[in-house]
Amino acid sequence: xxxxxxxxxxxxxxxxxxxxxxxxxxxxxxxxxxxxxxxxxxxxxxxxxxxxxxxxxxxxxxxxxxxxxxxxxxxxxxxxxxxxxxxxxxxxxxxxxxxxxxxxxxxxxxxxxxxxxxxxxxxxxxxxxxxxxxxxxxxxxxxxxxxxxxxxxxxxxxxxxxxxxxxxxxxxxxxxxxxxxxxxxxxxxxxxxxxxxxxxxxxxxxxxxxxxxxxxxxxxxxxxxxxxxxxxxxxxxxxxxxxxxxxxxxxxxxxxxxxxxxxxxxxxxxxxxxxxxxxxxxxxxxxxxxxxxxxxxxxxxxxxxxxxxxxxxxxxxxxxxxxxxxxxxxx
Amino acid sequence: xxxxxxxxxxxxxxxxxxxxxxxxxxxxxxxxxxxxxxxxxxxxxxxxxxxxxxxxxxxxxxxxxxxxxxxxxxxxxxxxxxxxxxxxxxxxxxxxxxxxxxxxxxxxxxxxxxxxxxxxxxxxxxxxxxxxxxxxxxxxxxxxxxxxxxxxxxxxxxxxxxxxxxxxxxxxxxxxxxxxxxxxxxxxxxxxxxxxxxxxxxxxxxxxxxxxxxxxxxxxxxxxxxxxxxxxxxxxxxxxxxxxxxxxxxxxxxxxxxxxxxxxxxxxxxxxxxxxxxxxxxxxxxxxxxxxxxxxxxxxxxxxxxxxxxxxxxxxxxxxxxxxxxxxxxx
Ligand SMILES: [Mg+2]
Ligand SMILES: [Mg+2]
Numbered sequence: 001x002x003x004x005x006x007x008x009x010x011x012x013x014x015x016x017x018x019x020x021x022x023x024x025x026x027x028x029x030x031x032x033x034x035x036x037x038x039x040x041x042x043x044x045x046x047x048x049x050x051x052x053x054x055x056x057x058x059x060x061x062x063x064x065x066x067x068x069x070x071x072x073x074x075x076x077x078x079x080x081x082x083x084x085x086x087x088x089x090x091x092x093x094x095x096x097x098x099x100x101x102x103x104x105x106x107x108x109x110x111x112x113x114x115x116x117x118x119x120x121x122x123x124x125x126x127x128x129x130x131x132x133x134x135x136x137x138x139x140x141x142x143x144x145x146x147x148x149x150x151x152x153x154x155x156x157x158x159x160x161x162x163x164x165x166x167x168x169x170x171x172x173x174x175x176x177x178x179x180x181x182x183x184x185x186x187x188x189x190x191x192x193x194x195x196x197x198x199x200x201x202x203x204x205x206x207x208x209x210x211x212x213x214x215x216x217x218x219x220x221x222x223x224x225x226x227x228x229x230x231x232x233x234x235x236x237x238x239x240x241x242x243x244x245x246x247x248x249x250x251x252x253x254x255x256x257x258x259x260x261x262x263x264x265x266x267x268x269x270x271x272x273x274x275x276x277x278x279x280x281x282x283x284x285x286x287x288x289x290x291x292x293x294x295x296x297x298x299x300x301x302x303x304x305x306x307x308x309x310x311x312x313x314x315x316x317x318x319x320x321x322x323x324x325x326x327x328x329x330x331x
Numbered sequence: 332x333x334x335x336x337x338x339x340x341x342x343x344x345x346x347x348x349x350x351x352x353x354x355x356x357x358x359x360x361x362x363x364x365x366x367x368x369x370x371x372x373x374x375x376x377x378x379x380x381x382x383x384x385x386x387x388x389x390x391x392x393x394x395x396x397x398x399x400x401x402x403x404x405x406x407x408x409x410x411x412x413x414x415x416x417x418x419x420x421x422x423x424x425x426x427x428x429x430x431x432x433x434x435x436x437x438x439x440x441x442x443x444x445x446x447x448x449x450x451x452x453x454x455x456x457x458x459x460x461x462x463x464x465x466x467x468x469x470x471x472x473x474x475x476x477x478x479x480x481x482x483x484x485x486x487x488x489x490x491x492x493x494x495x496x497x498x499x500x501x502x503x504x505x506x507x508x509x510x511x512x513x514x515x516x517x518x519x520x521x522x523x524x525x526x527x528x529x530x531x532x533x534x535x536x537x538x539x540x541x542x543x544x545x546x547x548x549x550x551x552x553x554x555x556x557x558x559x560x561x562x563x564x565x566x567x568x569x570x571x572x573x574x575x576x577x578x579x580x581x582x583x584x585x586x587x588x589x590x591x592x593x594x595x596x597x598x599x600x601x602x603x604x605x606x607x608x609x610x611x612x613x614x615x616x617x618x619x620x621x622x623x624x625x626x627x628x629x630x631x632x633x634x635x636x637x638x639x640x641x642x643x644x645x646x647x648x649x650x651x652x653x654x655x656x657x658x659x660x661x662x
Contacts, residue, residue, distance in 0.1 A: 107438040110550035149547045150564065151643055187548045188519040189566035196565065196642050214548045216480045217518045217541075219441035233481065234527065235520035311527050312482055 008286035012043035016278075016289045022297040024271065026289055027083070027279035029257055033074035039282040043289060046083035046140075048205065048279020049257040050075055052128065053091055062124065068131030076139035083140045085182065085205065085255075085279075086132050088125065090114045090146035109219065114147025115157060122160065129164045136176035144182035144205055149189045154200050186210035186258075191239040194246040204247045205279070208258025212236055229313040231260045237269070237308060237316070244274045255279055264329070265320050267291040272304025291329055339617035343374035347609075347620045353628040355602065357620055358414070358610035360588055364405035370613040374620060377414035377471075379536065379610020380588040381406055383459065384422055393455065399462030407470035414471045416513065416536065416586075416610075417463050419456065421445045421477035440550065445478025446488060453491065460495045467507035475513035475536055480520045485531050517541035517589075522570040525577040535578045536610070539589025543567055560644035562591045568600070568639060568647070575605045586610055595660070596651050598622040603635025622660055 017023045027048030028039035039047065055063050055071050063071070076084050091113060105111035118125040132143055143161075148154050158181060168175055183190065183197045186207030190197065194204065212230045213220050220227075230236070240256070247254035255277035260266050262280025264287045270278065271292060278288055303323050310316045324330070347357045358379030359370035370378065386394050386402050394402070407415050422444060436442035449456040466472055474492075479485050489512065499506055514521065514528045517538030521528065525535065543561045544551050551558075561567070571587070578585035586608035591597050593611025595618045601609065602623060609619055634654050641647045655661070 105550065107440045107550045109438040110440060110544060110548055147548060149549070152645075188546045189548075189564055192546070192566035192569055193564075210548075213441060214545050215519045215523070217441055217478060217520075217545045218480070219436065219438045233520055233524075235523035238523055314483075 007290075008042075011286045011289050011293075012041065014043075014289070014293065016043075016045075016292050018271070018292055018295055018297045018300070020296040020298065022271075024275065024292060025277040026285045027085075027255065027257075027277055028282040028285065029279055030075070030282075033071065033078065035282065036075055036078040040078075042282040042285045044082075044282055044285060046085075046277075047075060047079060048083075048085050048255050048261075048277060050084055050086045052087060052089055056089060056091065062127070065127050065131045065134075068128060069134045072132055072135035072141075073138050076135045076141055079139060081139055083142060085142045085144060085257075086135075087184065088115075088118055088128055088132070088143065088145050091117055109213065115145045115149075115153050116147065118145060118157060119153065119160075125157075125160060126164055126167075129161050130168055130173075133161075133164060133168055133175035133179065134173055136179045137174035141176060142180040142182055142203070144184040146184055146207075147187055147210070148183060148197075149187040151193075151196050151200065154183065154197060158200065182255075184257075185243050186214075188215050188239065191215075191243050194243045195250065198246065198250040198252065201252065203253045203255065204243055205255040205257050205277075206240060206243055208236070208240070208256060208260040211239065211258065215239065227259075228263070228265070228317060231263065231266065232313040232316040232320075234308075234311065234313070234316070236260075240270070241273050241304075241308065247276075248274055253277060262288065264288060264291050265317070265324060268295060268300050268303045268323060269307050269320060271295070271297065272300035272302070272307075291324075294327055294329055339621075342617045342620050342624075343372065345374075345620070345624065347374075347376075347623050349602070349623055349626055349628045349631070351627040351629065353602075355606065355623060356608045357616045358416075358586065358588075358608055359613040359616065360610055361406070361613075364402065364409065366613065367406055367409040371409075373613040373616045375413075375613055375616060377416075378406060378410060379414075379416055379586050379592075379608060381415055381417045383418060383420055387420060387422065393458070396458050396462045396465075399459060400465045403463055403466035403472075404469050407466045407472055410470060412470055414473060416473045416475060416588075417466075418515065419446075419449055419459055419463070419474065419476050422448055440544065446476045446480075446484050447478065449476060449488060450484065450491075456488075456491060457495055457498075460492050461499055461504075464492075464495060464499055464506035464510065465504055467510045468505035472507060473511040473513055473534070475515040477515055477538075478518055478541070479514060479516075479528075480518040482524075482527050482531065485514065485528060489531065513586075515588075516574050517545075519546045519570065522546075522574050525574045526581065529577065529581040529583065532583065534584045534586065535574055536586040536588050536608075537571060537574055539567070539571070539587060539591040542570065542589065546570065558590075559594070559596070559648060562594065562597065563644040563647040563651075565639075565642065565644075565647070567591075571601070572604050572635075572639065578607075579605055584608060593619065595619060595622050596648070596655065599626060599631050599634045599654060600638050600651060602626070602628065603631035603633070603638075622655075625658055625660055 028044035029049040180202035182203040183201040257279040262284030359375035360380040511533035513534040514532045588610040592609045593615030
């Protein structure tokens with residue numbers, strides 16, 4: 001165990017590079033500034049997903065622009081110029097003091113959450129986006145919006161963002177005018193039409209948890225189906241491949257920030273498909289890096305090609321396990 | 332109005348055939364044997380979707396095999412040899428006396444409904460499938476199962492069906508041993524991997540209502556987005572095209588039984604994509620037939636090609652409206 005721990009520590013300083021010199025980036029998913037130190041210790045080269053829900057939950061008053069700015073800028077400053085991707089508020093739980101659904105929703109996951117919440121509660125969104133923009137003056141901030149299903153929604157949210165920028169300009173507050181905007185690909189329609197979003201975005205980030213949920217019509221919380229067998233469903237693999245191919249053709253970076261990105265069994269496959277950035281819980285990064293450093297890009301591409309020919313999650317899982325075992329990459 | 336009504340009545344006896352002689356079939360969606368007469372009067376050539384939920388709702392005791400058989404066979408006999416596609420129980424409402432969810436489901440539409448219900452409550456499924464099989468001795472019955480997301484689920488349900496057939500054989504009861512089994516394509520993963528199901532099915536039927544709901548992550552019941560703009564999202568059109576192409580390559584028939592099939596604005600497009608059967612509420616069939624009889628297959632194919640190049644639901648809707656208006660097919 002100690003040997004293993006030491007190996008992982010040594011790994012954190014080494015690049016996430018294949019044996020034939022292909023470089024990817026490992027990023028961390030976080031909820032709170034307090035997690036930055038451990039993300040850096042595990043070798044994170046940036047924050048690929050900074051969730052902002054925690055600032056809003058379990059309290060009676062809305063967090064103001066200054067309070068939010070303080071929260072975001074702590075992460076940005078601690079990351080010292082490394083990229084920090086902030087996701088605007090996503091929420092699909094019981095009703096909150098700040099945003100009551102307009103009407104009873106029998107299926108909250110198919111209702112007013114993500115971008116729909118952002119668009120329906122303009123005041124909350126305007127405050128949040130101004131706080132994020134102000135934090136962008138202190139480092140390399142990028143922003144993405146949850147649950148985008150249509151290009152129109154992205155256009156609308158970007159115009160609200162431009163309005164917030166004008167308000168900051170008038171108030172004499174600094175922000176990065178070239179802040180990058182990403183498409184969080186987590187609704188099947190966005191994955192299926194990823195190329196239609198290309199003119200509107202600077203990068204793509206695939207959120208596999210929601211993507212799996214909607215593509216298979218299975219609540220994440222529901223028992224029964226093995227979660228790994230959901231992620232490895234050929235339909236998910238095809239959607240992931242499509243988004244990566246679209247990003248490559250559009251010369252944009254593509255990340256993955258869902259649980260699949262932190263699953264070592266999927267690393268060879270994702271590498272072979274051409275994923276540029278893996279964003280996962282910090283604790284998962286050393287394992288992922290170990291896999292990446294043990295293989296060549298050529299091998300990974302062969303694995304990806306073969307995986308895409310398989311017809312079911314079980315076959316995919318068995319095949320990937322075998323490829324890992326034959327390389328002594330136990331997990 | 333009377334002229335229009337008379338025109339529709341005359342239409343009911345004419346085939347659903349394009350001006351250049353391409354023939355499709357118009358089928359009706361029904362919930363109850365009492366709807367057969369009006370379906371036939373509107374020119375339905377079969378029942379494309381016989382929902383069976385109504386037999387189970389609003390009562391305290393399970394409908395037995397004989398009672399279900401009586402219900403199904405009424406439709407089969409009244410259709411006199413025309414096809415009747417029966418869908419096994421789909422249910423996603425408040426808990427029922429017969430099937431309590433195993434645990435609280437925060438999002439019933441992503442939970443234990445459709446085929447998952449069928450597989451979880453084997454006794455209910457076994458009774459229903461035996462009743463359907465017995466009805467198949469009296470006409471041309473086909474069967475399909477709701478919410479299939481994985482080939483494994485279809486294989487499992489088919490093996491349960493074989494077991495029911497053996498039980499009927501032992502009991503000396505008649506059924507059609509060649510009863511056709513269809514894939515109800517209403518989960519994005521099934522649409523994305525439609526060709527993987529080909530060895531297991533005799534036909535495809537696209538259920539657009541649920542397909543839209545999951546592909547766009549929008550509850551059907553939720554307000555806000557115009558339902559037509561959901562159906563015409565390029566992601567939905569691509570999935571529909573994929574299923575139709577797969578069916579053609581596998582030399583199997585493909586139907587559509589969602590609301591899109593009864594939407595005259597979509598008829599030219601669906602015809603051009605190669606849909607074989609349109610199944611809708613009986614009242615919608617004359618309008619659909621009118622559109623089909625007014626155009627050539629060649630024109631419809633051109634419309635479909637152009638539609639697929641458009642980048643948003645609004646553009647699609649405007650373009651299809653214009654094609655309809657230029658042909659004086661007002662709606
Ligand atoms: Mg998500
Ligand atoms: Mg359905």
